Amino acid sequence: MSTTLTPVLTANWDQPNSFTLEGYGPYEAARKALAMDPDAVIQAVKDSGLRGRGGAGFPTGMKWGFIPQGDGKPHYLVVNADESEPGTCKDIPLMMANPHSLIEGMIIASYAIRASHAFIYVRGEVLHVIRRLHAAVREAYERGYLGTDILGTGYDLELVVHSGAGAYICGEETALLDSLEGRRGQPRLKPPFPAVAGLYASPTVVNNVESVASVPAIISNGADWFAGMGTEKSKGFGIFSLSGHVTRPGQFEAPLGITLRELLDMAGGIRAGHRIKFWTPGGSSTPIFTDEHLDVPLDFEAVGAKGSMLGTRALQIFDETTCVVRTVLRWTEFYAHESCGKCTPCREGTYWLKQVLRRLEAGQGTEEDLATITDIADNILGRSFCALGDGAASPIHSSVKYFRDEYLKHFEIGGCPFDPKKSTVWGDQ
Numbered sequence: 001m002s003t004t005l006t007p008v009l010t011a012n013w014d015q016p017n018s019f020t021l022e023g024y025g026p027y028e029a030a031r032k033a034l035a036m037d038p039d040a041v042i043q044a045v046k047d048s049g050l051r052g053r054g055g056a057g058f059p060t061g062m063k064w065g066f067i068p069q070g071d072g073k074p075h076y077l078v079v080n081a082d083e084s085e086p087g088t089c090k091d092i093p094l095m096m097a098n099p100h101s102l103i104e105g106m107i108i109a110s111y112a113i114r115a116s117h118a119f120i121y122v123r124g125e126v127l128h129v130i131r132r133l134h135a136a137v138r139e140a141y142e143r144g145y146l147g148t149d150i151l152g153t154g155y156d157l158e159l160v161v162h163s164g165a166g167a168y169i170c171g172e173e174t175a176l177l178d179s180l181e182g183r184r185g186q187p188r189l190k191p192p193f194p195a196v197a198g199l200y201a202s203p204t205v206v207n208n209v210e211s212v213a214s215v216p217a218i219i220s221n222g223a224d225w226f227a228g229m230g231t232e233k234s235k236g237f238g239i240f241s242l243s244g245h246v247t248r249p250g251q252f253e254a255p256l257g258i259t260l261r262e263l264l265d266m267a268g269g270i271r272a273g274h275r276i277k278f279w280t281p282g283g284s285s286t287p288i289f290t291d292e293h294l295d296v297p298l299d300f301e302a303v304g305a306k307g308s309m310l311g312t313r314a315l316q317i318f319d320e321t322t323c324v325v326r327t328v329l330r331w332t333e334f335y336a337h338e339s340c341g342k343c344t345p346c347r348e349g350t351y352w353l354k355q356v357l358r359r360l361e362a363g364q365g366t367e368e369d370l371a372t373i374t375d376i377a378d379n380i381l382g383r384s385f386c387a388l389g390d391g392a393a394s395p396i397h398s399s400v401k402y403f404r405d406e407y408l409k410h411f412e413i414g415g416c417p418f419d420p421k422k423s424t425v426w427g428d429q
Helices: 028-034 038-048 060-065 091-097 099-112 127-142 173-180 209-213 215-221 223-227 260-266 300-305 324-338 344-361 367-380 387-413
Strands: 076-081 117-122 158-163 204-208 237-244 250-255 276-280 314-319
Touching (some): 028 099, 076 173, 091 099, 091 127, 091 209, 117 173, 127 158, 204 209, 209 215, 237 260, 250 260, 260 314, 276 387, 344 367, 367 387
Parallel strands (some): 237 314
Antiparallel strands (some): 276 314
């Protein structure tokens, strides 16, 4: 195993009983945290430099600190486990292989923000993960880690696993809260923010699975241990998900600031006989990169400085057999389908992007269409109700920027210059 990797959340994934309490071990971090003052727990997470692992990268401890105390209202912790974006695939395997790290993290986080109820909002299609979460929660209740008087400390916590209905929009935190309350999943107008009026109009923290699952290790090993990894402003480790045209796709847990070149070395490189063409640093909602970005440190600042976003560290790798236009069309079809329809820029914009891209991909477009799709994307970006619209616009701008000639080639020859079979696993056979 490479010494570059820092297996913490993934340390026991290769054990046959990793998802059980026996394989995970006693909740020592929770025991330690429950003996601390709640504000001290929040301060420890602040000092660690942990930033949200769901894409935006907002400081986790700061988000916890926004919860007003002594307000006489119930407080809630909601874990966003609605992982749905093309290419993003870290939270699902984490909950599958190591659900107790999430549950222990939720106990610590709930105690810190003075919440007595916590929820895991998990994507409804992943029934195998839902069953595993239910089994893990049941184990935790039976062992006295959940329920009343946890570990004899007098602290009570009820934890509910809630299955969503399979809408990508519910990955947006306020749409998730509406769905959790039984309403249609659509984003809310902010302010008020969830920290003031979230679930049931009460102070609420919404955190990503990996963010919360990282907390027990921080409490156990100390804030300095976590802050000692990563870069100056992007501290700690994270799960990098490599998929696509790589020899060994999979999950690589490493410090933030690692480069794709280093990760590719560990993954066996691009599939034999091919070269990298373009890739996403954080899933389909982040602007694409090319082979010139192989040495960009994968942290929030460096990726942002180069015009993209670290996002969920979903590194989708595409070699030279892949048509950029076809890829962007597929992503756009996804966003058009998943748009909730609440706001005009996203509802209408994604629909028209899909129509024009289909025409371009079929070789029936014109150069004027490139101006049209960038103009539509400009009218979505920053003008939609939530970040779904921004995500839909990202691959449009970046693909035209880096691969304008490929777009032009389609209508010059009256069709797609790529054989779609070549990009498949059987394409070379």
